[in-house]
Amino acid sequence: MCRWMAWLGQPLLVEELLFEAQHGIVDQSLHARMGAEPTNGDGFGLGWYGTGAGPAVYRSVSPAWADANLRDLAAHIESQLFVAHVRAAIGSAVQQTNCHPFRHGRWLFVHNGFIAGFDILRRDLMLAVDPALFAEVQGSTDTEVVFHLALTFGLKEDPIRALEMTVGLVEEAAGHHGIAGAVQASFGVSDGASLWAVRYATEGRARSLFASGDVDAVRSLHPDNPRLQRLSPDDRLIVSEPFSDLPGVWREIPEATAVTVRRGGVLEERPFHPRPIASAVDRTAPSSVPDA
Amino acid sequence: MCRWMAWLGQPLLVEELLFEAQHGIVDQSLHARMGAEPTNGDGFGLGWYGTGAGPAVYRSVSPAWADANLRDLAAHIESQLFVAHVRAAIGSAVQQTNCHPFRHGRWLFVHNGFIAGFDILRRDLMLAVDPALFAEVQGSTDTEVVFHLALTFGLKEDPIRALEMTVGLVEEAAGHHGIAGAVQASFGVSDGASLWAVRYATEGRARSLFASGDVDAVRSLHPDNPRLQRLSPDDRLIVSEPFSDLPGVWREIPEATAVTVRRGGVLEERPFHPRPIASAVDRTAPSSVPDA
Amino acid sequence: MCRWMAWLGQPLLVEELLFEAQHGIVDQSLHARMGAEPTNGDGFGLGWYGTGAGPAVYRSVSPAWADANLRDLAAHIESQLFVAHVRAAIGSAVQQTNCHPFRHGRWLFVHNGFIAGFDILRRDLMLAVDPALFAEVQGSTDTEVVFHLALTFGLKEDPIRALEMTVGLVEEAAGHHGIAGAVQASFGVSDGASLWAVRYATEGRARSLFASGDVDAVRSLHPDNPRLQRLSPDDRLIVSEPFSDLPGVWREIPEATAVTVRRGGVLEERPFHPRPIASAVDRTAPSSVPDA
């Protein structure tokens, strides 16, 4: 379990949403309310688009609530599009290369959830990653492999379709190994211009995911914040857990749904259907372990 | 470039060799003299056999010279067999899972050197790892993959032979990709009873490797240290770089040579010959990336 | 708020109490149940007496639940007397020098609680520390200053009396500045032979503190653990929060009480009365700043 948030809108100091929002993402690192795990203290990451080429990423193994640098950066970085993630490790090491967001070129990727039986599936899934991308996988999380599968399946052309193929592949591989409930996820993706988010679970209820309903919703988070009172209809927040408890502010994204947020506050919703990839994992290939 | 050392002999406080020896391994983290890179500040590791089941490992991304915990542990841990490693990262991340020694059951593994073109070879080499061991690879170094290849090739039965097969496989894979000078290495291995060390380079001069010549050699390191003056012929040190500059103390292990150190101070030497593994990497297997 | 535990008894692998006890101290780092703060993820420390001179200390800024080294050390270190602490920072930085236990010679010190208004009192309290000890204060916590005050007031001769004088001084300084509820504490102290623990609050209810009631209590924690079934009447645990919920196992230490645990399982209890220190800080003494 983890928590994440994404902002697309007018330029904001990152701290406005990370630290100053009621029950914001940093507060959720210590006291999350929804889902199985209230503490997300196994590192965090912040990715943003702004000055310089491509997205910047700051990742740390410290709990977000205790990281003095994060507080400072958030107070001095302004961005129109940023993504933050707090991590609760389930099995893999607490290290920077396991912290989200993951990055490839202009792309950022975050995930709340897990691949069931990842230890068993890891080799099959790594094999399905484009060999040209293989060496780019630097950590040991399921998420980083999922991201590289999605890149393999055309994330840059159609992020939702690529994630549908990725989930299809994972479910297929899991089925082959007799693993139930393969995918549990909310995913977030960005290329610096748009945001995509997916809520999906192979079985049962998926990780929660919410979008800010409209400008009034976000404004009401901070009645006394002049900056936020200047919000326009172009601004949109996606969060795995609402920042405040105000009823009526947040719009829950349904199960098995993908949303696209574009500049101008446009939010499009569509069903998310995993696509089976019959040949993605060649199970008949001889093991490469030598006979010798 | 890294540096490592291994002790097999009477029980010693670890600090005697880590901190109190002249130009010991921690001093080498800051001021190494041999080889290309004088600073080995990208983390370190200590593995030891003693109280508790199997080897203990303490690894940190701090430079060894600055780690307060290492100094304390070294002053309070006594062992008959321990291995220490200081790291100079060349490309892969500075993270605990990339620090040596690597461990599998009772086995510890350290490496000074590199696999040339590892980014290119990584996928082929990972594919050759026993699938049952694949998910155990938690970091992103060449060394961890080499260790798991050696486990795949029977490290537990015959460590030198398994490393000969591993190096053979790496050289073969490198040749396939047109990469020259595939392996540059001194390796260290232990199961808690014996030590094995290998010095080998595909091309050119291999990383340096030395064994303590005899008891008098080690005694002369610490003329004023009563504990070391009690050394017996059962004690043996292997180091990638001599601890002191005293002439006559250290015996250089020749190129392309493997040594075995057994209890009682026994040191056996034999040639190290990579063994080609014709079928280890199935280069004709279809890529597993889906056509869809 | 923090949590701590101390063991005095037969030699135990540290992991038996840190990781294998139900609701042990590491579990409490993530899910404490008593007191204000359920998460104690701002570093931890382990101090133990065993091989080597004086106590060893391993401290880290990682949350205890996520530290791979702690798990390894706990599985390979055996001790008759050890102290563990998990920290919830309230104001001061998350850094090793702020992690408990603090050490001076053979002495270890841990604290759960706080000095109210420490920012205001810090200078006065630092001034009251023996000038010869001043430079030894390396961090910025209230606890480290309290420890050095206690050393100033004779901790080595009479730990409880020294803590009574320390608390008296702090309450006096707080009164002078109009600060209410100066001290909130459970303290733990050891010299490697005995353990001392204090439960005290200037106002209101003090931090919880418990002692294992008798051998049967500890045995019942681990009915299936052969090592613990071998416990003798010589073994004693002090904890800030019980390890399991079994009724009847733990004996709550009353408010304003100090206990002394000696080898042989002896537990002595006495009232704890802060001692006003009219002369503790000799304000007329010439400052050591030069006369120019």
Added chain:
Amino acid sequence: MCRWMAWLGQPLLVEELLFEAQHGIVDQSLHARMGAEPTNGDGFGLGWYGTGAGPAVYRSVSPAWADANLRDLAAHIESQLFVAHVRAAIGSAVQQTNCHPFRHGRWLFVHNGFIAGFDILRRDLMLAVDPALFAEVQGSTDTEVVFHLALTFGLKEDPIRALEMTVGLVEEAAGHHGIAGAVQASFGVSDGASLWAVRYATEGRARSLFASGDVDAVRSLHPDNPRLQRLSPDDRLIVSEPFSDLPGVWREIPEATAVTVRRGGVLEERPFHPRPIASAVDRTAPSSVPDA
């Protein structure tokens, strides 16, 4: 020994000077050439003025050469005035609160050098800090105390004069304790509008300090860098060790000299004379410890 640099001029991506300059400050963290200590791997810090209120500070205990976040931040932060520091610890702990730059309101402070016998002087010097600033000292370095002394002596009104008083006080305190060679320093100070730098040693040769001589000097560092070719006479660099070896580029700041750099590239030089502070520490003032 440490190394530092400061930029005042047109907005630059921080990486242009940290990573892309020949023998820049990050390279100096691994391979410094001047002074006693070639490795400055005990943490680093970056302070910059730009978006958001006051200066931002990013500090880490990682060696600068290995910190993935520093590389990312440097590539995405643009500033007209920034300061970077790489640390070689001499005695005090490797922790963020000991990393430079230190900050107070709009002010940043860096130091290369040391206070001799700081352990002995620390209490006297801390006593001389304005009590209102005392609790702000969070680490254990001599530099942080020097900074707070300078704040005590009017840094905000006249930085050079305040540093002259500070050095005077330190030399006086050292003399009182019989400590020779009290101060060894290059200091750097900024308020976000101007830069001040001091080169001074009580005895012997002071730490090196250089200013970029003129625009052509800086341009010649990067003949192929279009951004730097656009440098104007308004740009100025101060460095403790030159970035490249090109003769004629750098102007050495003489011993016992203070320089002021103002917007527009103005560089003023004046002698630096420590001022004895007979009254700096009012030893007759009543201590604030309560009367009981």
